[in-house]
Each structure stands twice: as structure tokens, then as C-alpha cells.
Amino acid sequence: MDRTILFHIFAAVSFLCIFPITCLSKTSPNITTDQSTLLALKSSIALPPDHILVNNWTTTTPTSVCDWVGVTCGKLHGRVAALDLPNMGLIGTIPPHLGNLSFLVQLNITNNSFYSDLPEELANIRRLQYIDVKVNNFSGQIPQWFGAFPKLVHLNVANNSFSGSVPQDFGNLQSLKFLNMRFNQFTGSIPPPIFNISSLEVLAFSGNSLSGFLPKDVCNHLPNLQFLYLARNEIEGQIPPGLQECSKLQVLSLSTNKFTGRIPSEIGNLTVLEKLDLDSNSLEGEIPREFGQLVNLEVLSLYGAGLTGLIPSLLFNMSSLEEIDLSKNKFSGSLPRNICPRPLLKVLFIWRNKLAGNIPSGVGNCTALSGIGLQENNFTEYGQEGLVSTNCDVYSFGIMLMEVFTRKKPTDEMFTSDLSLNRWVSEALVNGVTQAMDSRLIRKEEEHIFAEVNCVSSIFELALNCTAESPENRINIKDALALLQKIRLEFLAKLLEN
Known part of the structure; x- marks a missing residue:
């Protein structure tokens, strides 16, 4: 009896080892599944009769789904690996069927008019490395399951209407290099785990309603960060000196927040920095002399930052600086005589301060200058000897009109x-x-x-x-x-x- 049982068990095991190969080949998802999925996406979009997808995404022709517009198939499995439909005027929703594209690596539907939310079935696409849905009309909370993509490198949801808090699970995206969530309606604070993603190169949260503080060790685990955009939020507290640890930082944008205190002198250690924007905060004190170490700085914007003291002459000795906006502060004293030792300066806005004295003759050396604003100061000889022309003044006036309207x-x-x-x-x-x-x-x-x-x-x-x-x-x-x-x-x- 025991031998009979063992024989049957052995036979059953042998059968199961062979059967799935035949059975699953009939039921597993394949390129036909991908085709049906893309047709479901097409049916959820309102397409005009002359749109390219109308006659291209169809089964009435012998064309393979891999040859459809915006579709790329992988060489190994022959399945849909990339879906690129940017700037195509598409209006509609994303159907849950899209989660059946199990071999999808890249999804790019930027600059269309997709709306509603993103279906949770997309979490099934575990191979995704690149997601770009910017400039659409998506709404609702950002999906928690975004944090479940272990291979994700690029995530861009900018210029939508997502709301709610940023998921803590985003800290699990340890392969992420590019994270852009600008111009949505996010609230709450930035989850601390995000500042532990050592692979990050771009971190962008501008144009939301985020609050809270930046951690003191904000850059301790971000050795590769090159671009940090946090403008137009409600972040408060002092600017962390620890930003100097982001030694590869090229752009630092913290404008229109609630930062207080002095500008950390340690920012001067960011020697590859090209743009520094601290506009519209409640800072105090002077511009750190260490800014003279920013040898690659091209744009310095401190408009309405709340600063006082003298304007360091070293700013005008920086060979790379092209745009300076120090307007609407409380700077005093006079401008340095040699204001343009190197004629690269294109924009100089210092209006609405407490500057006095004469307009320096060095302004005449600013041969590349296309915009200048020196009004609302206490200069005693403004425009004397034709150093500041009405053409330069009118440029500032035109910019002001554009800003207002x-x-x-x-x-x-x-x-x-x-x-x-x-x-x-x-x-x-x-x-x-x-x-x-x-x-x-x-x-x-x-x-x-x-x-x-x-x-x-x-x-x-x-x-x-x-x-x-x-x-x-x-x-x-x-x-x-x-x-x-x-x-x-x-x-x-x-x-x-x-």
C-alpha cells in the first residue's frame, strides 16, 4: 500500500513538473494582452477623427503592436517595454488595464490632458524605471504605491493637481535619481526618508504648500544632489548650514518661503553652484563674504530677502556672474566704483534699498547690460553725465509691467x-x-x-x-x-x- 501511494505521489509530481509549461503558455500574459491593454487605453481617450492614433492603433491592419506610434517592445521578450505619448493632445483617463503591461519599463505621457487619478493597478508594473506624467490634470492624493517600484530612477508628476501629503514610502526608492513634484497642491512636510536617497540628483518640490523645517543634516546622505528646488512653499526655520555637504549642487532655489535668520556662510563652499535664489523670505544680516568663493555663480537673486548692511564689492568681481537682483532689501552705503570690472553683467536690479552716493562711473563698462534698476534709492546724481540712459530705465519699467500683470x-x-x-x-x-x-x-x-x-x-x-x-x-x-x-x-x- 505504501509503495502504491509513493508511486502515485511520484507520478503526480512528475506530471506537475510538465503540465505548467503547457498550461501556462496558454494563459500567461503575452503580446496579445499588451495589444488589448493599449486598445483599452485608446478607448478611454477622446480622439478627433484625424488623430494619428485613430488609424494607427488598430487591429484592422497587419501592423504589429510593436510598430504602433509611441510603442517600443523589448528585444528579449518581445513585450511592450516603453510607452511614449508626450505632447499628443490626449484627453481622457488612465484605465486600470494599463497595469497589465507587466514588462513596461518607461511611461511618458507628459503634456496632455489626462485627468482623474492614477489607478492602483499600475502598482503591478514592477519593472518601471521611468514615469513622467507632468503637465496633465491628474488629481487626488499621490499614490502610495509609487514607493513600491524598486527599480524606479525617474519620477515626474509636476504641473498637475495632486494633493495631500507626500508618502513616507518614497524613501524606499533607493535607485531614484530624479524626483519632480513641482506645482501641485501637496501639504505637510517633506518626509525625512527622502533626504536619505543617496542616488538623488534632482529634488524638486516648488509651487506647493509644504511646511515644516529642513533637517539640519539635509545633505548628509545626498552626495549626488545637483538641483534642489523648494521655492513657493511655506517652509520655515533657518537655512541649514549642512547644505554645504551637497558639494555637487548647481541650483539652490529656496525663494518665497518663511526662512529666517542669517544666510549660512557655508553656502560659499558650494563651488559648483550656478544659481542661488533666496527671494522673498524673512532673512536678516548681510550677504556673507564667503559668496566670493562661488566662482561658477551665474545668477544671484535675493529680491525681498530681508537683508541689510553693505553690498560686498566682491559680488562685482565674480567673473561668471551675469544676473544680480538685490532689490527690495535694506542695503545701505554706496555702490563700488569698479562695478563692472568684467563686462559680462547682463541684469543689475538694486531698486528699493537705502543706497546713497553717486552712480559709479563703472556702470559705463557694463557693455552687456540689458536691464538695470537703480530707482527708489538715495543716489544724489542719478543719471548724471548720461551714465544711465533712459533706454536702460525703460527696460526695468517693461519688466516691472510684466511682473505686475x-x-x-x-x-x-x-x-x-x-x-x-x-x-x-x-x-x-x-x-x-x-x-x-x-x-x-x-x-x-x-x-x-x-x-x-x-x-x-x-x-x-x-x-x-x-x-x-x-x-x-x-x-x-x-x-x-x-x-x-x-x-x-x-x-x-x-x-x-x-
Whole structure:
């Protein structure tokens, strides 16, 4: 009896060792599963008849799913490994079926109009290394399961409407190099485990409502960090001296927060730093002399930072510095005589301080200068001997108009080498002026909305005339004032008509 039982057990084991190979080959997900998944995604998107996906993503032609637009298959398994659909005008939701793409490594659907939330079934795609869903209309809480992707290297959810807190589980993403969560609606503090991801190179949380403090040892475990964007939040406390441990840092953006205390002199140890933005905080004290060690610094923005004391002459000796904005502080004393020993300076804004004395003759050496703002100080010989021309002054006036009516600054993080404040406003005049307007200026239900839009459009045109690339092509400041008065009168007349 025992031998009979053993024989049957042996036979059953032998059978099970062979059976799954045949059975599972019929039921396991395959390229047909991937095709059905992509068709489910297509059906959840509202596509116009002439959209490329309408006739390309279809089973009516012999084309393989691996040849569909935006689809890349892996060579080893022949399954869908990458889905790249950026900038395609897609409007719709992400179906749960997408979780069936079990071999997917890269998902890029940036700059579309996907909405609702991300289905939890996406957590099944454990091979994901690259996720980019920026510039869509996703909402709801950020999925906790993002922290369950062990191979994730790139995560970008910027410019959506995600809300709630940042998951603690993000600290599990120990392969992550790029984390961009800018311009959403996140609240709470940044989870401390995120500052322990030693592989991080980019950490971006600007444009949310995050609060709390930065840890003192913020950079102790971030040896590879190159870009730190925390602007436009509600982070408070002192700026940690421990930032000096991020020795590879190229951009440090902490503007529009609630930082207090002095600027740590240790920031001067960040010798590869190219941009430092501490705008609109409640700092105190002077600019550290150690800033002279920032030999690669190109942009220094301390607008409205709350600083006092003298402006160190060393700032104007830095060979790489191209833009300086020290406006709206309490700096006193006078400007150094040799203000442009190297004629690389392009932007110099020091308006609304307590500076006195003469305008230094060295301003005449600033041959690359395209924007200067020295107004609202106590200079005794402002403009004497033609050192500061009305063309330079009108540039500052044009920038000021753009700042007021867009609620953006030229140093805003949205502006890069490819997109400046001027270009953004210029494109808005073609594509729709409301795209660049401060949304608080106009309400859609207002009676005079068309008059208001036309008024702002005229102001934008004036601002662009004030900031033409060549000083010779800029409108004179007197003509600018006359044109602004004309715009005002025309706007009032439109209001009276209604």
C-alpha cells in the first residue's frame, strides 16, 4: 500500500513538473494582452477623427503592436517595454488595464490632458524605471504605491493637481535619481526618508504648500544632489548650514518661503553652484563674504530677502556672474566704483534699498547690460553725465509691467534658457493673453471682461516695446508714459460704454 501511494505521489509530481509549461503558455500574459491593454487605453481617450492614433492603433491592419506610434517592445521578450505619448493632445483617463503591461519599463505621457487619478493597478508594473506624467490634470492624493517600484530612477508628476501629503514610502526608492513634484497642491512636510536617497540628483518640490523645517543634516546622505528646488512653499526655520555637504549642487532655489535668520556662510563652499535664489523670505544680516568663493555663480537673486548692511564689492568681481537682483532689501552705503570690472553683467536690479552716493562711473563698462534698476534709492546724481540712459530705465519699467500683470519674475523657475518672461508674454499675445495674465485680475463672470483683456493685452505690447533686445529699438520712457496714459483712457471709455 505504501509503495502504491509513493508511486502515485511520484507520478503526480512528475506530471506537475510538465503540465505548467503547457498550461501556462496558454494563459500567461503575452503580446496579445499588451495589444488589448493599449486598445483599452485608446478607448478611454477622446480622439478627433484625424488623430494619428485613430488609424494607427488598430487591429484592422497587419501592423504589429510593436510598430504602433509611441510603442517600443523589448528585444528579449518581445513585450511592450516603453510607452511614449508626450505632447499628443490626449484627453481622457488612465484605465486600470494599463497595469497589465507587466514588462513596461518607461511611461511618458507628459503634456496632455489626462485627468482623474492614477489607478492602483499600475502598482503591478514592477519593472518601471521611468514615469513622467507632468503637465496633465491628474488629481487626488499621490499614490502610495509609487514607493513600491524598486527599480524606479525617474519620477515626474509636476504641473498637475495632486494633493495631500507626500508618502513616507518614497524613501524606499533607493535607485531614484530624479524626483519632480513641482506645482501641485501637496501639504505637510517633506518626509525625512527622502533626504536619505543617496542616488538623488534632482529634488524638486516648488509651487506647493509644504511646511515644516529642513533637517539640519539635509545633505548628509545626498552626495549626488545637483538641483534642489523648494521655492513657493511655506517652509520655515533657518537655512541649514549642512547644505554645504551637497558639494555637487548647481541650483539652490529656496525663494518665497518663511526662512529666517542669517544666510549660512557655508553656502560659499558650494563651488559648483550656478544659481542661488533666496527671494522673498524673512532673512536678516548681510550677504556673507564667503559668496566670493562661488566662482561658477551665474545668477544671484535675493529680491525681498530681508537683508541689510553693505553690498560686498566682491559680488562685482565674480567673473561668471551675469544676473544680480538685490532689490527690495535694506542695503545701505554706496555702490563700488569698479562695478563692472568684467563686462559680462547682463541684469543689475538694486531698486528699493537705502543706497546713497553717486552712480559709479563703472556702470559705463557694463557693455552687456540689458536691464538695470537703480530707482527708489538715495543716489544724489542719478543719471548724471548720461551714465544711465533712459533706454536702460525703460527696460526695468517693461519688466516691472510684466511682473505686475503676470505675477511672475524673470527668475521664476518656469523660465529656462528656452523660455524667458519676455518670450512667454510675447507668445501669449499670439495664443491668448489670458495664458500669461495673473488669474486674480479677471473673473470670467465680470461684465467688462473683454475690455479688461484688451487693456492687459495693450500693456503687454508696451512692456515688450520697453524690453526689446537692442536698446536702440526700445521705446523712450516719455513715450512709454504717454502710451500708458492712452491705454488707461481707452479702458475707462470702454467701461463707460457699458
